[in-house]
Amino acid sequence: MPLLNFLKPKNELETGGRSQAPVQQDAGEPEKKCPNCHKDIPISKLWADDLVCACGYHFRMKARHRIHLITDKDSFCEMYSELRSGNPLDFPGYMEKLETVQVSSGENEAVVCGTAEIGGQKCCIFVMDSYFMMGSMGSVVGERITSLFEYAAENRLPVVGFTVSGGARMQEGLLSLMQMAKTSAAVKRHSDAGLLYVAVLTDPTTGGVTASFAMEADIILAEPGATVGFAGARVIEQTTKKTLPKGFQTSEFVQEHGFIDRIVKRSDQKKLITDLLKIHNGG
Amino acid sequence: MSEKAYERVKLARDNQRPTGVDYIRNIFRSFIELHGDRRYGDDTAIVGGIGRLNDIPVTVIAIEKGHTAKERSARNFGAPHPEGYRKALRLMKQAEKFGRPIICFIDTSGAYCGVGAEERGQGQAIAENLLEMSTLCVPIISLLVGEGGSGGALALAVADRVWMMQNSVYSVISPEGCASILWKDSELAEKAAASLKLTAEDAKTLGVVERILSEKDMGTKAFYERIRAMLCEELEELSKDPELVGKRYDRFRRIGTKVEA
Ligand SMILES: [Zn+2]
Numbered sequence: 332m333p334l335l336n337f338l339k340p341k342n343e344l345e346t347g348g349r350s351q352a353p354v355q356q357d358a359g360e361p362e363k364k365c366p367n368c369h370k371d372i373p374i375s376k377l378w379a380d381d382l383v384c385a386c387g388y389h390f391r392m393k394a395r396h397r398i399h400l401i402t403d404k405d406s407f408c409e410m411y412s413e414l415r416s417g418n419p420l421d422f423p424g425y426m427e428k429l430e431t432v433q434v435s436s437g438e439n440e441a442v443v444c445g446t447a448e449i450g451g452q453k454c455c456i457f458v459m460d461s462y463f464m465m466g467s468m469g470s471v472v473g474e475r476i477t478s479l480f481e482y483a484a485e486n487r488l489p490v491v492g493f494t495v496s497g498g499a500r501m502q503e504g505l506l507s508l509m510q511m512a513k514t515s516a517a518v519k520r521h522s523d524a525g526l527l528y529v530a531v532l533t534d535p536t537t538g539g540v541t542a543s544f545a546m547e548a549d550i551i552l553a554e555p556g557a558t559v560g561f562a563g564a565r566v567i568e569q570t571t572k573k574t575l576p577k578g579f580q581t582s583e584f585v586q587e588h589g590f591i592d593r594i595v596k597r598s599d600q601k602k603l604i605t606d607l608l609k610i611h612n613g614g
Numbered sequence: 615m616s617e618k619a620y621e622r623v624k625l626a627r628d629n630q631r632p633t634g635v636d637y638i639r640n641i642f643r644s645f646i647e648l649h650g651d652r653r654y655g656d657d658t659a660i661v662g663g664i665g666r667l668n669d670i671p672v673t674v675i676a677i678e679k680g681h682t683a684k685e686r687s688a689r690n691f692g693a694p695h696p697e698g699y700r701k702a703l704r705l706m707k708q709a710e711k712f713g714r715p716i717i718c719f720i721d722t723s724g725a726y727c728g729v730g731a732e733e734r735g736q737g738q739a740i741a742e743n744l745l746e747m748s749t750l751c752v753p754i755i756s757l758l759v760g761e762g763g764s765g766g767a768l769a770l771a772v773a774d775r776v777w778m779m780q781n782s783v784y785s786v787i788s789p790e791g792c793a794s795i796l797w798k799d800s801e802l803a804e805k806a807a808a809s810l811k812l813t814a815e816d817a818k819t820l821g822v823v824e825r826i827l828s829e830k831d832m833g834t835k836a837f838y839e840r841i842r843a844m845l846c847e848e849l850e851e852l853s854k855d856p857e858l859v860g861k862r863y864d865r866f867r868r869i870g871t872k873v874e875a
Binding site for chain 2: 417419420422423424469470473474477499500501503504505506507508509510511512513515516517518519520522523537538539541542543544545546547560561562563566567570571573575576579580585588589590
């Protein structure tokens with residue numbers, strides 16, 4: 332996961348202003364190849380463009396980086412970071428995997444939650460991190476998201492959520508599966524309180540997260556070209572023994588089929604989310 | 615130990631086990647099947663309708679696998695499409711409107727993985743069921759009678775009570791899928807089955823299900839009568855509980871809260 336290498340530690344992302352966006356750390360990797368147009372992009376250029384290639388390809392972005400990009404300066408206040416995964420099923424190799432990933436990702440779990448202001452609008456925000464076990468949902472992810480929706484309902488705040496996930500975390504077995512029901516019930520309570528939930532689906536949003544809170548927002552946005560689906564493309568190919576249509580399970584595909592509201596470029600997200608928050612807050 | 619868990623998986627998949635339709639026929643009186651999701655089509659993998667449990671009108675929904683090769687193919691091997699989950703939700707909302715309790719029988723290797731299923735929003739269909747079932751104001755009892763395959767099973771199991779047949783399984787992923795993703799070797803399915811803690815006993819220990827039902831005399835009149843009696847007894851209790859929806863919330867809320875701080 333080479334993108335990781337040029338990210339600075341989280342505090343600088345949290346406290347730095349937009350103009351002081353973190354710069355690449357890895358001197359050994361001055362350029363990055365775009366998987367879409369195959370051009371080499373200088374890292375500094377990629378950073379300046381919020382990890383978007385000139386061709387429009389959106390690279391994956393770590394949770395803290397996204398929070399830095401979307402929330403107002405110094406407004407993010409993290410919650411529930413004390414919750415850590417154990418190994419409730421004694422699943423072979425899980426503890427070791429968690430420890431490795433905690434070091435490599437710089438996060439202690441696959442979602443970062445808190446309160447923030449976006450364009451001066453107060454909200455609750457969660458941002459998942461693909462660098463932490465591909466954003467898989469175990470007990471901690473479920474617990475943090477559920478707690479956030481409960482907090483938002485109590486405090487009458489909207490929720491903005493960025494999803495990225497390979498699905499439920501199999502190392503926590505049924506406990507992971509149940510997080511789908513748990514988070515959904517919390518989303519429902521928040522919704523029944525008349526409060527707004529905006530989801531932004533980023534690459535990839537699949538499996539149990541698609542089949543729960545990603546698809547339960549009032550307004551569902553997605554980044555261009557993101558993989559959005561339920562079953563994995565490889566599994567579908569194996570099951571059906573058919574080649575998949577071009578563009579299958581992309582943001583554009585799910586928009587065409589009526590399952591998301593809008594595709595929005597990274598550079599337009601803050602403005603659009605601000606507008607949506609304002610409109611739902613009396614104008 | 616690992617062999618044991620995988621043996622359970624094989625038993626749960628055995629096509630001689632009673633299927634959803636067998637349970638419906640033998641437990642409920644005068645079942646009337648109701649078809650279609652009113653949006654796209656009628657999914658043959660899910661059977662739903664109205665019946666009587668002794669004298670209580672109930673809505674019954676079952677994932678049906680079929681027994682013979684022909685039946686199984688006609689039922690898409692019990693792998694529902696989005697329209698199946700939407701039919702189920704339509705019937706559940708109808709049950710709520712008319713104050714009928716809901717009873718679900720679950721037996722699926724999972725929601726269908728296919729192009730059409732994705733085009734019609736498999737993830738969205740499951741998500742909507744999870745969302746809506748959490749606040750339906752009628753009692754819901756779900757029974758896992760064979761395989762409880764991941765989100766495709768959970769989409770009918772956001773219930774007040776979830777029971778498992780002794781040799782049914784409930785899992786976030788199939789042991790074969792888990793072994794192939796984690797260890798790149800589907801032959802390690804036995805190890806995966808044991809690691810996933812997917813047996814009825816495991817699920818009960820994890821607080822995911824309330825009750826394990828004996829398979830003694832499975833398929834006989836006595837067997838179905840026993841289940842009918844249990845359902846009646848449980849529904850009687852649930853029906854007079856004014857805190858039903860709140861307790862359903864708490865039932866799922868407490869799962870996976872014991873995380874290390
Ligand atoms: Zn490019």
